[in-house]
Structure formats: C-alpha cells, structure tokens
Amino acid sequence: xxxxxxxxxxxxxxxxxxxxGVFADQSLSAAAQQVDKASDGALSRWxxxxxxxxxxxxxxxLYDLSGLRSERVVVIGCGKTQELDARRYRQIISHTARTxxxxxxxxxxxxxxxxxxxxxxxIWNVRQAAEGMxxxxxxxxxxxxxxxxxxxxxxxxxxxxxxxxxxxEAEQAAAQAQAIGLGVALARDLGNLPGNRxxxxxxxxxxxxxxxxxxxxxxxxxxxxxxxxxxxxxxLSVGRGSREPTRMLVMEYRNGxxxxxxxxxxxxxxxxxxxxxSIKPSAAMDEMKFDMxxxxxxxxxxxxxxxxxxxxxxxxxxxxxENMPDGRATKPGDIITSLSGQTIEVLNTDxxxxxxxCDALTYCERFExxxxxDIATLTGACVIALGNHPHGxxxxxxxxxxxxxxxxxxxxxxxxxxxxxxxxxEALDSNFADFANVGGREGGAITAACFLARFAKKLxxxxxxxxxxxxxxxxxxxxxxRPVPLLTQYLINQIAAD
Ligand code: BES
Ligand code: MN
Ligand code: ZN
Numbered sequence: 001x002x003x004x005x006x007x008x009x010x011x012x013x014x015x016x017x018x019x020x021g022v023f024a025d026q027s028l029s030a031a032a033q034q035v036d037k038a039s040d041g042a043l044s045r046w047x048x049x050x051x052x053x054x055x056x057x058x059x060x061x062l063y064d065l066s067g068l069r070s071e072r073v074v075v076i077g078c079g080k081t082q083e084l085d086a087r088r089y090r091q092i093i094s095h096t097a098r099t100x101x102x103x104x105x106x107x108x109x110x111x112x113x114x115x116x117x118x119x120x121x122x123i124w125n126v127r128q129a130a131e132g133m134x135x136x137x138x139x140x141x142x143x144x145x146x147x148x149x150x151x152x153x154x155x156x157x158x159x160x161x162x163x164x165x166x167x168x169e170a171e172q173a174a175a176q177a178q179a180i181g182l183g184v185a186l187a188r189d190l191g192n193l194p195g196n197r198x199x200x201x202x203x204x205x206x207x208x209x210x211x212x213x214x215x216x217x218x219x220x221x222x223x224x225x226x227x228x229x230x231x232x233x234x235x236l237s238v239g240r241g242s243r244e245p246t247r248m249l250v251m252e253y254r255n256g257x258x259x260x261x262x263x264x265x266x267x268x269x270x271x272x273x274x275x276x277x278s279i280k281p282s283a284a285m286d287e288m289k290f291d292m293x294x295x296x297x298x299x300x301x302x303x304x305x306x307x308x309x310x311x312x313x314x315x316x317x318x319x320x321x322e323n324m325p326d327g328r329a330t331k332p333g334d335i336i337t338s339l340s341g342q343t344i345e346v347l348n349t350d351x352x353x354x355x356x357x358c359d360a361l362t363y364c365e366r367f368e369x370x371x372x373x374d375i376a377t378l379t380g381a382c383v384i385a386l387g388n389h390p391h392g393x394x395x396x397x398x399x400x401x402x403x404x405x406x407x408x409x410x411x412x413x414x415x416x417x418x419x420x421x422x423x424x425x426e427a428l429d430s431n432f433a434d435f436a437n438v439g440g441r442e443g444g445a446i447t448a449a450c451f452l453a454r455f456a457k458k459l460x461x462x463x464x465x466x467x468x469x470x471x472x473x474x475x476x477x478x479x480x481x482r483p484v485p486l487l488t489q490y491l492i493n494q495i496a497a498d
Contacts, residue, residue, distance in 0.1 A: 011038030134181030191479025241329025276349030381444025
C-alpha cells in the first residue's frame, strides 16, 4: 500500500473517497465540518434524517455530494467524543478499513487522523491508521488452490493532518507504518504456514532469503553437525524425535557503527509442538503450528529494520526444531547437557521452548550484546494469567523492562510485567540434575522465565511470553504478527536515545 500525507482542505481533495468522522452526539469532526460547508450542508441534512448515528463503527457511504472534488464520502461513526482513546481509535480505523475494502475503492483520503485521541497526537494517529489499513488488507491465500477472494483494491492511502508544519513528521510516521506493516505481514505469513510447509529447514531458507533481499543482513545456518560440535544439547534434545532436522539460524543486520554492541533478538521456532512423549491432547493441537511465532516476529522485526535502514546492529537468532514423539525422542526423566554446561532433567518434554531458547541465550554471549530479548509462545500459563491482550514481560534489568513496556504503549502492542523473583527458582529443583525443565502448575509462566534467567546471568535480558498474543483462535484464526510493532518501536527508540 502506498501512503502519502496532506494538510489540505478535505473539500479540495480529489480521488475516489474521502473519510471523515461524526460523533455519537451528532457533532461533526473538524474535517466533516469542512465537507459539510463545501457541500452546502449535505452532512447536516443526512444527520437530520437520522442516517448518521455516530455510533462507533457505523459507516455510511455518500455519493455525488456537490462542491467536493472526491467521488464519494465515507462518514464513520466515532462514538462519544470524550471516550475517544487509543483503543477506540484503532477500532474506528479497523471499521474504516473494512468499509473501504468492501466498497473496493483503490484510493482513499482519510481525515480520521485529525481526531483528538486521548493522550496521543496526530503523528501517532497517522502511524496507527496506516498500520491498521495494512493489517486489515492482509490475506493469507498461499495454501488455497484457487483464491475466491480477489486481492484488495485499496492500494493508495492519503492521511490528513491539521497543519502543514507536521507534514514531515507525518511522512516519517507513514514510512514507519509501511515498514512495520511489511514486517507484521511477514510474521503472519510464516505463522500461518502449516507445520508441513514451515519446517526448521524452511525457516532456514527464509533466513537466507532475507539476507539476499537486504544488503546489511548476513545469515548463518547451523545444522545438526555444527550444533553437536558446539554442544547445544538442549536445543538438539527437542528435535530428536523428528524427521525434520533441527537448525539454529543467525541473521546479522549490521547497519550501525562497527563498534556498537548489537541488540540480539531470539525467537522460539518450534515449527510444530506435539508435546513430544509428554504428548498434548488432540483438541486444537493444530494451533501448535503457531509455536514458531516468536521466530516469525524476529524475521518480521528484522525486515522492518532493514526497510527503515535503521542505523543499528541487530542480530536475530532463531532456534528451530519440531517437537515429535518417536522411538528416539527425549523421554521424561532424561538428563541433557545444555550449551552452558548446566545439566537439565527433562521432566516434561512439552516444556521444550525453554530448552531451545536456553542454548540460543548461551550462544549469543559471543556477540557481546547490549541487550538480548527473547520472544516465545512459551506457556499456556501466561494465557491464563494475562489473557490475549498483553504479552508477558520479564527482565533481569528494570530499565529494559521499562523500555519494552513503553515501546508497547507507543505502538499499542502492549506488554505487562510479571515477576522474575528468585523465590520461584526452587520450583525447578531436581534430585538428579542441576535443575528440572518444569516447575509445576503454579506460576507456570514465571517458572518458565526463571528457567531462562539461569542462562541469562551474563546478559541484560528480557523475555516476552507471547503465547496469548501471537495468534487469534476461532473464526478469525490466524497469526497476529505481534510483537513486531513493539520490537520495531523499541529499536527506533534506541536510535533516538543515542
Ligand atoms: N507451546 C506451548 C505453550 C502454549 C500452549 C502456547 C498453548 C499457547 C497455547 C509450550 O511448549 C508448552 O507446551 N508449555 C507447557 C509447559 C508445561 C509443560 C510446563 C504448557 O504451557 O502447558
Ligand atoms: Mn510444548
Ligand atoms: Zn511449545
């Protein structure tokens, strides 16, 4: 989708479609007032007839208004003026997107960006509108033999701002949205692919493709021989039951000062999680194809980063394996030796995410990173604790946790903090190895994070548990592409902080 910005009078905008807002108290937004004036009170007349309720999400398409250069006007209900907050703004944008996609216009000029949103400014509105439109026009059709849905018609979007002065900043916001939108789409594509079309080797090809596409990215793939030589016994133990070979992918995006310590992003890349010998019940097991969404978010964030040519060094590491039961699979009670040298009693083979991540955490020490963030669909317990709205945020460094929470607020891809206290560590005690890979049902998201913390002692590290946020279930089943917006925002903020 092509974006542009404008500060002109809506009545003077040509093109297929103008979008303005009306509130529940029947008042017109500033842009709607301008349209009303130019069209000799047309909107006021529609209001009088009761056709524009202003209810949040209500959409009315009006044709042939006099005095305007645009072919049609879409009036969107924005609810109550005082209630218009970030969340409701995003709902308004998503209703708008659905309407524009339904009426199949190829171009639209949207003035909802000039609405007053609680605690946000027009620049934020622009970025969210552009991101929201891209997200709404996403389709996953690559596995259909024939697509019944035609591709979206909407390809050009102009976003309005009130003052000329804000145009350059609005342009930058649109460019960020474009990059984030592409990153989110990549993460959704990879997440939505089924286990048989997205194996660890397929992820390796993706990593190589990214390096081909973007000059600053260099990809290294570690195969099972390399991982054995290295001693990545925890990662390898997870893939033992699978015919699909395990891989570790290292994507180095180097576009910052040579000496600048890199930011490392580590993604859980379980391309399918049956649970292994501790096998999962079959209900909804298909959704365990999404168990590589952490990895997908690393790909997506690197793509956004490369699109924006951020002057940073960022290294993406993906620990990729398929967790299957088999005669050779790791069994409950097996003791494995991690890359760190620490031994682990595998009491539950379904707690495999932490096993692939712990070796990646140790591996990344060699890059002497400034910070390390892992992203993982790690625990069902996180979904119980927080539901489907925020990611669980853990960190051994308070400033890092703060920076991630802040980036989440800014991008509205929010996280929520959970404790990493040592009090939880004893749940992992083992009679036979250094510690176990599970700590019982209580505080399961936290004990999982505590397990990882044992491998991050030398690192400024954070962990995002995205088990509740990486995909939607039910009728709208599909990957969300989260937390690409949060991570990209965090990276953007690191430039500003320098
Ligand atoms: N991939 C799952 C976590 C998961 C489950 C995410 C359901 C989203 C929805 C992970 O590998 C897992 O199986 N975790 C276990 C850990 C337990 C055995 C300690 C879990 O959460 O049940
Ligand atoms: Mn599992
Ligand atoms: Zn898993």
